[in-house]
Amino acid sequence: xxxxxxxxxxxxxxxxxxxxxxxxxxxxxxxxxxxxxxxxxxxxxxxxxxxxxxxxxxxxxxxxxxxxxxxxxxxxxxxxxxxxxxxxxxxxxxxxxxxxxxxxxxxxxxxxxxxxxxxxxxxxxxxxxxxxxxxxxxxxxxxxxxxxxxxxxxxxxxxxxxxxxxxxxxxxxxxxxxxxxxxxxxxxxxxxxxxxxxxxxxxxxxxxxxxxxxxxxxxxxxxx
Amino acid sequence: xxxxxxxxxxxxxxxxxxxxxxxxxxxxxxxxxxxxxxxxxxxxxxxxxxxxxxxxxxxxxxxxxxxxxxxxxxxxxxxxxxxxxxxxxxxxxxxxxxxxxxxxxxxxxxxxxxxxxxxxxxxxxxxxxxxxxxxxxxxxxxxxxxxxxxxxxxxxxxxxxxxxxxxxxxxxxxxxxxxxxxxxxxxxxxxxxxxxxxxxxxxxxxxxxxxxxxxxxxxxxxxxxxxxxxxxxxxxxxxxxxxxxxxxxxxxxxxxxxxxxxxxxxxxxxxxxxxxxxxxxxxxxxxxxxxxxxxxxxxxxxxxxxxxxxxxxxxxxxxxxxxxxxxxxxxxxxxxxxxxxxxxxxxxxxxxxxxxxxxxxxxxxxxxxxxxxxxxxxxxxxxxxxxxxxxxxxxxxxxxxxxxxxxxxxxxxxxxxxxxxxxxxxxxxxxxxxxxxxxxxxxxxxxxxxxxxxxxxxxxxxxxxxxxxxxxxxxxxxxxxxxxxxxxxxxxxxxxxxxxxxxxxxxxxxxxxxxxxxxxxxxxxxxxxxxx
Numbered sequence: 001x002x003x004x005x006x007x008x009x010x011x012x013x014x015x016x017x018x019x020x021x022x023x024x025x026x027x028x029x030x031x032x033x034x035x036x037x038x039x040x041x042x043x044x045x046x047x048x049x050x051x052x053x054x055x056x057x058x059x060x061x062x063x064x065x066x067x068x069x070x071x072x073x074x075x076x077x078x079x080x081x082x083x084x085x086x087x088x089x090x091x092x093x094x095x096x097x098x099x100x101x102x103x104x105x106x107x108x109x110x111x112x113x114x115x116x117x118x119x120x121x122x123x124x125x126x127x128x129x130x131x132x133x134x135x136x137x138x139x140x141x142x143x144x145x146x147x148x149x150x151x152x153x154x155x156x157x158x159x160x161x162x163x164x165x166x167x168x169x170x171x172x173x174x175x176x177x178x179x180x181x182x183x184x185x186x187x188x189x190x191x192x193x194x195x196x197x198x199x200x201x202x203x204x205x206x207x208x209x210x211x212x213x214x215x216x217x218x219x220x221x222x223x224x
Numbered sequence: 225x226x227x228x229x230x231x232x233x234x235x236x237x238x239x240x241x242x243x244x245x246x247x248x249x250x251x252x253x254x255x256x257x258x259x260x261x262x263x264x265x266x267x268x269x270x271x272x273x274x275x276x277x278x279x280x281x282x283x284x285x286x287x288x289x290x291x292x293x294x295x296x297x298x299x300x301x302x303x304x305x306x307x308x309x310x311x312x313x314x315x316x317x318x319x320x321x322x323x324x325x326x327x328x329x330x331x332x333x334x335x336x337x338x339x340x341x342x343x344x345x346x347x348x349x350x351x352x353x354x355x356x357x358x359x360x361x362x363x364x365x366x367x368x369x370x371x372x373x374x375x376x377x378x379x380x381x382x383x384x385x386x387x388x389x390x391x392x393x394x395x396x397x398x399x400x401x402x403x404x405x406x407x408x409x410x411x412x413x414x415x416x417x418x419x420x421x422x423x424x425x426x427x428x429x430x431x432x433x434x435x436x437x438x439x440x441x442x443x444x445x446x447x448x449x450x451x452x453x454x455x456x457x458x459x460x461x462x463x464x465x466x467x468x469x470x471x472x473x474x475x476x477x478x479x480x481x482x483x484x485x486x487x488x489x490x491x492x493x494x495x496x497x498x499x500x501x502x503x504x505x506x507x508x509x510x511x512x513x514x515x516x517x518x519x520x521x522x523x524x525x526x527x528x529x530x531x532x533x534x535x536x537x538x539x540x541x542x543x544x545x546x547x548x549x550x551x552x553x554x555x556x557x558x559x560x561x562x563x564x565x566x567x568x569x570x571x572x573x574x575x576x577x578x579x580x581x582x583x584x585x586x587x588x589x590x591x592x593x594x595x596x597x598x599x600x601x602x603x604x605x606x607x608x609x610x611x612x613x614x615x616x617x618x619x620x621x622x623x624x625x626x627x628x629x630x631x632x633x634x635x636x637x638x639x640x641x642x643x644x645x646x647x648x649x650x651x652x653x654x655x656x657x658x659x660x661x662x663x664x665x666x667x668x669x670x671x672x673x674x675x676x677x678x679x680x681x682x683x684x685x686x687x688x689x690x691x692x693x694x695x696x697x698x699x700x701x702x703x704x705x706x707x708x709x710x711x712x713x714x715x716x717x718x719x720x721x722x723x724x725x726x727x728x729x730x731x732x733x734x735x736x737x738x739x740x741x742x743x744x745x746x747x748x749x750x751x752x753x754x755x756x
Binding site: 046085150 | 254345353361363366368370374377378382397405407408409418427429435437441445448449460483513552555556633754
C-alpha cells in the first residue's frame, strides 16, 4: 500500500499518495484542470494556491505544481486574480521616477507590512523591489524581481492593492530597453545583414550539395 | 533525500571529478553518432510509430498517438453550428498565445491589421515560457549567419528546408534587437556585449540568455506588449476547427469556450496557426518538459483542412529531463547547465560522452548508458548524473545562483542543493521537430491564406533542432507570419464560411476503414483519474 495522506480540496477530503504535488494530487482525486494549470513546471504562475495545515493558523501560498502534499492540507487554488496592469507605449516612456508615479502610484501607499514577501512563491524580496521602484532604482528592481513568475500571491495579500508583478515587469522592460548598455556588435551585425553583406555567402551555402555540406560540417572548427 | 545506491554512486562521481575536469571528453565521429542514434534514439523504435491512412501524408508514419488523433473525427461532426452567426470578424486570426502567436499579433497590429488572438489557456501558457537556456543569433565578430546555417543544417541531419533555415539565421540578429528594443533583459557585460555561450552542436558561442528564465523573460515581455497594444486576446477558448470557403481559402475558425462548452464563430481573412508542440501526447510513454496544452491541436486543424505535414516522424527528446525526485519527473534541466561546465557522468563516475553533443546524440547516449546497467536506479526508472558542482569549481562560487537560479530553486524545493551534489537526469519529450509544411514566406503550400509559425511548423530545423533555435524560430517566423498575414488580408475576399472539409474527411476515414474512437484535436491531456 502506498503511503497516503489526507488533503482537503476546497474543503472536501481526499486520500492521495504522499509523494504527489498538489496539482497531481488534484488530478488523482479526479479533477480535470482548466484553470490553475499552465506549464506544470514552475515558470508560468498559473497555479497560485493558498493553503493552511490543520491545526496551524498560518496561511501559506505556493505553486501547486511545485509543492508536495502534506497531511491535513486545506487547499484553495486561485483560478484568477484581477491584477491591475496599466497600459503604456514603451517607446514613449522615460526611465525616471515619474514613470512609476504616473503608472503605478499605489506603490507609494505601501505600509511596509512585508506580506508580499512572505507570500512570494519564488522566495523573492518583493517589498524590497517595490521600494526600489518607489525610488526609481529600476535596475535594482528589475534584478530583484527577475525570477517573478507572476502568480500574483503577493497582490492577493497586499493591503495597499499593489500589483507587484506588473511593477517588476515595467522595471525590467525599462531596464532592458533604456538602462542596460547598448550592444554595439548586435547593431553592427544587423546593419551588415541589411546592407546585403551576407546575401551571396548564404546563397552559396544553400546551393551546396549535401556531400559537401557534410564535409564542411564534420570538419568545422569549434570555438573553445 | 537520495537513496543509499545514489549516495554510493555520488562518491564515485566525486572521486573522478578532479581528473575529469582536467580533460575534455572526445567528441564522437559522424559514424559513431549515426550508429548510436540507430541503436538508441526513440525515433528509431518502429513500435512507436504508425502509418497514416488518410490525407496529404497518407502512407507515411507518425508517432502512434499523433496518428490516432489524425485518424479521429472532428468534434463538430454531429454538431449543428450556425456559421452565419459571426461572433468575431477580423483580418488576422492568431491561434495560440505563446511566443510565436504573440510576436505575430504584435507585427500584424503594427502593420495596421485588425488582429485577434485565441488561446485555450492564458496568453503565455506555452512552451516559450518554459524555455530556459537561451536564443541563438550570430552577432559576434567571429561568427556569421553562414556559420549558424552550417551548425543548424548539420545538427538537423541536413534535412532542414534551405529557404526556412536561411530566414532563421539571417533574421536572427534582428530578432534579438527587436526583443531588446521591447525591453527584454539579455545577459550583457558592462560594455553592452551580450554574454554568449555554446549550446550542443554550436561551433561559435552564440547562445544569448536571460539567466535561465530566457523564454519566460521573452514571453512576459511580448505578452505585455500585446496587452499594451490592446490587441484582443480571447483566453480559455480553443480553435476546434478551421473554416474554409468555396474558393478553398481558410475563412476563420470555430471556437470553443473551454469553461462553458459554448461554440463561437470567428471569421478571418488570414489565419495563423501558432499552437506549438505535442509533448502532452507522451509519445512512447516519455515524460515531457512541455506545458499542459501541448497536444498538437494546430497540426490536426491544418491537416484536416488539407495542409500537409513534414517530418512528423521526428521528435526531440531533451537529454536532461529530471529523473529524480519524482515530483518533478520530466521537468527540463536546461542545456545551459552543460554550457557552463557540468558533465554527464554515469553510475561509475565515467564521463561517457562530450557534454555538448547535439540533443539527439546526447539523449541517445544517456539511454544507452541506462540500458547497459550504467544508469542509477530511480523510483520511476533510471538516470545518469549531471555533475553540477563542477560549475562553481570552474566559474567560482555563486555562479549557479546567478546564472541558473530556476534550476537551483526547483531542486532546493526538494532538499537537493545542486551546488554541492550532482543531479539525476534522463531524456524527456521536449520538441516536435516536424509540423505543418510552409514555404519561405510562412504560408502553407496547400491553402493560400493559412500561415503557420513556431513549433507547429515542420522543416525549419530538419530532423533535430539545436538548443536556442526554437526561441529564435518563434520570434523570426512569428513576426514574419504577422507581417505577411496583415498584408495578405488586404487582398483576400472571403466567400461563405463552411465546414465541408470535416465531412469529406469523415468520408475518407470511413473509406480507409479507419475509425478511431474519440475526437480531435485533443485540447487537453486526460490526467484526471477516475476510480470507476
